[in-house]
Amino acid sequence: MLSTMQDVPLTVSRILTHGSTVHGRAKVVTWTGGEPQERSFAEVGARAAQLAHALRDELGVRPQEPVATLAWNNAEHLEAYLAIPAAGAVLHTLNLRLPPAQLAWIVNHAADRVVIANGTLIPLLAPLLPHLKSVEHVVVAGVGDRTPLEGLGVRVHEYEELIAGRPETYDWPEIDEREAAALCYTSGTTGDPKGVLYSHRSVYLHCMQVNSAESFGLTPADLALPVVPMFHVNAWGLPHAAFMAGASLLMPDRFLQPAPLADMIEQLRPTISGAVPTIWQGLLAELDAKPRDTSSLSRVIIGGSACPPALMKAFDERHGIRLVHAWGMTETSPLGTVCYAPPGVDGEEEFAYRLTQGRFAASVEARLVGPDGTVQPWDGAAAGELEVRGPWIAGAYYGGAQGEPFRPEDKFSEDGWLRTGDVGTITADGFLTLTDRAKDVIKSGGEWISSVELENELMAHPQVAEAAVVAVPDPKWDERPLAAVVPVAGAELDFEELRAFLGERIAKWQLPERWTLIEAVPKTSVGKFDKKALRKSYADGELTVVTL
């Protein structure tokens, strides 16, 4: 029997129409450093329609063509977020934090013809433009000196002039929900960037899940502060999800420093926010130094990397702000897990739950694939690489030379699941704990040893300032851990004692035999441990290694 339900596609235009009518009085407030700019969802909807007319009629944007944005979180970027996909084009957000050469590679690969940019980002864009072969139009929104764009061979448009006077409604096309809506490139540490090409369907379903009470649970009573940039995995879906739920938005624009963030929280009273741990670390120091009223924040989503327990505790105890762990990646839209402890637990037990990555969102299927390629049980002990499947999970990259989809073997399983590259465990009640990146895990005799767990235990020793553990080749076990330790200033380290210290906390077969003293752990440009460099130093014989 065929169902007799209406066949209505899930498209961004439906989010736009719903938000700007049913929730037309919700607000988008953009921080400016001075008087905040305020716009209603109805106004944003009308301006999005004007932008869509301008893109089509003035700049000749065609269906499924990418339109790039180089912008902070603000009302104009939200208008582009809605107008570009709703009109049938593809929203391509450019990550302004990437090295210029990588940014240029990405724009050229996507063949962007139109870039919507904030005036304050012209110092970044102008020197890049001579390298952007496809760009014909730059649309500039907001304050900032325009003169650096002169004479660079592109047509420069003022955003406000471009949209002014155009119709405030648009006959949004009824699009196949599997067509592309948005494009984000991931910047791997190796190889060229790879595009993730979201569909209308994936964006829409992801929004619905973001708005579920068990995830971020946005409602019209919320004022959501996306600190996570709109050029980073669509700001975790918050802008579209807020528009769908009728939750007002507080946009920080370029004011991502601790002091203005603390000020906007106190003055405008957001109820929910989302950002990476580094931001909250900075905010904590700011609030400790100069307390503000942050009582409006009922929940703060933390993702991008694991939240240090001390940070979570400090916000709990000193500022009454509840940090909620979530896990995801560009390839997962990003909502994969959100962490709320199960009902009925409290105290230290609850805190231990809160340090996990949490439970999988409905629609996200998960499995752990162990060292021998078999699916591992959910028992909180068996470790494996996390693989996920679902309607907002990437099934391939957009990124071949001709823009064709491609599926590298290390990223996708044979049966189409995404290989996340994260290693961890899952408990019987569905809580995920990530322990390592798959490439950093130590494969010893068919079992996995977590480098991160060893590092954490080592760094708990009072004489250890920093410690990195990497896999080194071993004739008998394939790989064994090498512990590279940095002592605290003035301390004398005794490896025998450190090994005994570890022995009280870690299974015996996981204890490193190889130890080395180093002055500092080598770091990558974003401050992560550079284990590749350490492995190379070992291979090149540059380290003095003691074997116990």
Place this chain on the structure above:
Amino acid sequence: MLSTMQDVPLTVSRILTHGSTVHGRAKVVTWTGGEPQERSFAEVGARAAQLAHALRDELGVRPQEPVATLAWNNAEHLEAYLAIPAAGAVLHTLNLRLPPAQLAWIVNHAADRVVIANGTLIPLLAPLLPHLKSVEHVVVAGVGDRTPLEGLGVRVHEYEELIAGRPETYDWPEIDEREAAALCYTSGTTGDPKGVLYSHRSVYLHCMQVNSAESFGLTPADLALPVVPMFHVNAWGLPHAAFMAGASLLMPDRFLQPAPLADMIEQLRPTISGAVPTIWQGLLAELDAKPRDTSSLSRVIIGGSACPPALMKAFDERHGIRLVHAWGMTETSPLGTVCYAPPGVDGEEEFAYRLTQGRFAASVEARLVGPDGTVQPWDGAAAGELEVRGPWIAGAYYGGAQGEPFRPEDKFSEDGWLRTGDVGTITADGFLTLTDRAKDVIKSGGEWISSVELENELMAHPQVAEAAVVAVPDPKWDERPLAAVVPVAGAELDFEELRAFLGERIAKWQLPERWTLIEAVPKTSVGKFDKKALRKSYADGELTVVTL
């Protein structure tokens, strides 16, 4: 550009798998009158797999075949809710409150071969069986005398025996999300019942919306008490949605009387419930007479018909229970609107908002079509028939003689929207107020007069016990209102004075000219005003009418 996201269908099997793994420790508690029966989601999932094996291997159920249930809200019904669609068959819930002849018509129309019934409903089922031509198997679950089923020419199976020993996992088929998952018949007052054939897609998306924080917002911290029967529009989606969200369920089975409902609320502490106003009216009287601790209930969804303001107020003031208005119908799965007042309003203003039907759920598009066929503005004044569109709204009925879809003109617009038959207004901030059924509205000179509004104003007069207003033919205006009034015992009614009373509250052109005194308003079998009977009495000249 084609999106590169995974193409994963939205199916009931995904709800089943997610709930019974990630939320395997959530509970289904069924009230029995004695010790409550308790089962985990993991157990329900395993038993659903066993049921699916039994249906396929023992009873020969084939893909897309309807399997009927005649059952109360309990764990076994939930298992059928999950197993039947997940295995690719169609869950056909039978409304045990329908007249037996209508029930028989429905079973014969759907050609149900298998009925899963509660033992306590055998007294209803047995006398019906000789009229059910297609039924071959009856599967009986729970307590109740089986003997009436003997010798009726069907094979009778014990539910527990049927599923015992079968595998606890099932290789659920990957189904096209547009295939049928569930079937409910609506029982109009005229004509044969009409089937609404839900798809996997519509059930899944509806669950996601039910779980959004702005709708019912189920989470693992909830214990949901669906008082609305599972044979009535899938219990508003609560069973499937709870399984998706990991919210535990409290199932009242056949104990829908005020006293056991009050007892189970006090003893088992549900956090959310849903039912029609009549149930809450009965519960209010019970709680007033014998107070219970109902403090666990944070929200109670009320739908099916409008909530009397006095009922809402009484629960607010005397029991601290917040009734939340929602609107929907079988054809809308049913979630159409939910009513939460906008942030920042309180007191009488908030209460006025709460009496409206609320705002449209995301994904539900709405328009009001006025008397002249044009779409009306959302200004809180212009009235029209409500038409809706969306992925969980019916686009046709399942119901022709050969089961083919059919689209009666009075139920579906030319462009495919559902005509709800409800007349109302929508405010600029998206709040729907329903005032009338379209068939009861008075079409006077190209304008609409709400019969319900006139009735409410008349009944506010101290001398009026009841009042019904119906349309009667008028040579000049097409239709005009006739006011039929029942005086309070011993009162003398003065029509001139009543008309003046109305005149202070209602636009002059809406005031009735025709008045009649009646002893009681005729009622339908479910207690609604029978306006058809009243119109007929007028047409037949049975009423003494005074014209002012």
